[in-house]
Structures are given as C-alpha cells and as structure tokens.
Amino acid sequence: MNRGRERGDDSDVESIAAAEGARADETADAEGVEVLELLDELRTIAQNGVTYAEDPYDRERYERILDLTSEYYGRTLDAPAEEMRGRLRGETGYVSAKVGASVAVFDDADRILLMRRADGGGWALPGGYVDPNESSSEAAVREAREETGLDVEPVELVGTFDLPAGAGGNPHSVVTVLYRCRVTGGDLRLSHEGTDLAYRDPSEIPADDWYVGNRAYALHARESVRETR
Incomplete structure (x- = not known):
C-alpha cells in the first residue's frame, strides 16, 4: 500500500518551500512592476493637469492625485513620501519619458x-x-x-x-x-x-x-x- 511521502523527508519539504518562495518572489516582482506602471501613468496625468488646468477646482483634484501618487511611490520604493512629492513637483512642463x-x-x-x-x-x-x-x-x-x-x-x-x-x-x-x-x-x-x-x-x-x-x-x-x- 502506498502510504505517501514520509513526514520526516525534510529534503522534499525544503524543495517545495524553496519553489514556493521563488514563485512568491516572482509574483511580488511582477506586482511591483505593475504598480510602478500604474503610478507612472497617474503621475503623468496629475503633473500635466497641475501644469495646464485652468479651473482651480480641477487643479486641486490634480494636486490630490499627485499627493496620493507620491505616497504610493514612497511605499513601493521604500522612500519618504515627502521626498517623492518634492521630486514630482519639481518637474515642470509637459511630462514625458x-x-x-x-x-x-x-x-x-x-x-x-x-x-x-x-x-x-x-x-x-x-x-x-x-x-x-x-x-x-x-x-x-x-x-x-x-x-x-x-x-x-x-x-x-x-x-x-x-x-x-x-x-x-x-x-x-x-x-x-x-x-x-x-x-x-x-x-x-x-x-x-x-x-x-x-x-x-x-x-x-x-x-x-x-x-x-x-x-x-x-x-x-x-x-x-x-x-x-
């Protein structure tokens, strides 16, 4: 009768754990890339809006988007949100690559x-x-x-x-x-x-x-x- 893998087989457990860890790292890396792509789109919209919006209410909305983008840049890149906000606000004119x-x-x-x-x-x-x-x-x-x-x-x-x-x-x-x-x-x-x-x-x-x-x-x-x- 096949009793399955013995519980004491540490090598198999370690192999499974290593594989799962590698998959988790790959997933985290992919998610990080996707978040940065989204933040890049949002900060472009926000910075261009702050620069070119004529309506003061629209400008406030773009400022808020820029603040939120700065906060999440900081979380994703492990950097102070204020530092990211200063970098983004320091870029003038139309935002491009x-x-x-x-x-x-x-x-x-x-x-x-x-x-x-x-x-x-x-x-x-x-x-x-x-x-x-x-x-x-x-x-x-x-x-x-x-x-x-x-x-x-x-x-x-x-x-x-x-x-x-x-x-x-x-x-x-x-x-x-x-x-x-x-x-x-x-x-x-x-x-x-x-x-x-x-x-x-x-x-x-x-x-x-x-x-x-x-x-x-x-x-x-x-x-x-x-x-x-």
Missing part, C-alpha cells in the same frame, strides 16, 4: 566595452540620463568619459529602446538612445559607478547577469557593427 544615452565601443575582436554596475545590477553599457540642454550624443560622450575614462566620438546611431516604468526598479518609463562610438583618447579606468570594466563577448554573459535592457543593446550594437564590415 526619461531619455538616456548608451555607448557601444568595440575592440578589434568585436568585444564590447561593459561595466559591472556597483549597485549590483549586472553588466551594462556605459551610459546614463541626458542632462537638460544636452543632446543625446553629448550625453553619450560625457557618460563614456565619466564611467570609463575614455574620450569617444559617436559614429552611428544604432538604435532606440523603450523600457516601461518598473523595469529594473525604475519608477519612470525610459527611452534609451544607443550610439556606436570610436575611441579618440583617454585611458581606460574604472569609476565609482562600477566594480569591473572590460571588453566582453556579450553572447558569453548569462542573460540574468545583465542590467535591465542592456543585453539587447549590446547584441543589437554588435550585429550593427558586423553589418558595416
């Missing part, structure tokens, strides 16, 4: 220059947000210098990529502009933003060892450079 610029630099073996992020996010191309009154190509040059010590010159715009709010824990949606660049000077050095800096074959790095979105950037850039040869 954040814009980032990334840099693809290759060596003679078609390996791409990558930085392992100090925040534990994995491997990434040099890059960051575009500053006010700065073009995306200027941002690419600046970020390359800050993060790698190299002076670069943009050669080609190889792609633009969209990331929704919540991807990588980012509270806002981001449009990333990717430039292939050539090195014109400087010396390769690691900045405080990374823990490693090296030319790598992107196909040899596991998919889960990348900062969000950057594996696609690197593979696309390598395909682009190979097509030009």
